[in-house]
């Protein structure tokens with residue numbers, strides 16, 4: 675089955691879990707710290723400049739944004755975490771929404787955790803990795819902002835991510851640059867394999 679990434683549409687912004695589509699199509703969830711580049715990664719793999727809005731005000735996106743690709747698979751932009759300046763109330767709302775998202779096993783079929791290749795994953799990143807590990811579906815890690823570090827840092831920084839997040843060998847870590855396009859094909863392949871029900875589950 676081919677997936678035409680040119681055919682992408684914004685479906686809805688879900689403020690509560692009951693607004694999430696339940697039509698048995700696969701749902702690929704993108705999670706990561708606020709400002710890590712979730713929306714930019716989605717835009718990059720879909721070749722769109724601004725489909726998933728690249729936030730100028732981090733932490734303001736407390737909705738779950740749904741994009742439907744070729745009527746076959748949802749890309750789900752989960753609200754970012756770890757932004758210092760959000761109110762207590764907003765943080766609590768985020769926590770509740772994410773908790774409900776992970777608790778509802780009928781939703782996510784593949785997880786994509788986006789971290790910043792420049793830095794050691796934060797405590798919040800580790801918590802999020804644990805949520806994905808417990809979710810019972812496959813997940814991959816995308817190490818974004820590759821263009822921002824020196825060549826000598828590529829390998830050690832990747833190793834630090836794998837180690838800090840305590841990933842097992844089966845979990846791929848994809849070097850990515852939403853800015854330059856590096857890693858796009860590799861991530862798309864994971865997504866296509868997942869949609870066609872092939873290898874992704876076996877990974």
Ligand code: GTP
Pocket residue numbers: 706707708709710711712713714715727728729730731732733734735753754755818819820821822850851852853854
């Ligand atoms: P929230 O929606 O607020 O949670 O943020 P987000 O994770 O969606 O991040 P977003 O895509 O809005 O990107 C945040 C900032 O990082 C923007 O200024 C992007 O242009 C920049 N950015 C994202 N990816 C990259 C990358 O790979 N390289 C560089 N140099 N900048 C990037």
Ligand code: MG
Pocket residue numbers: 712713714727728729735
């Ligand atoms: Mg965003």
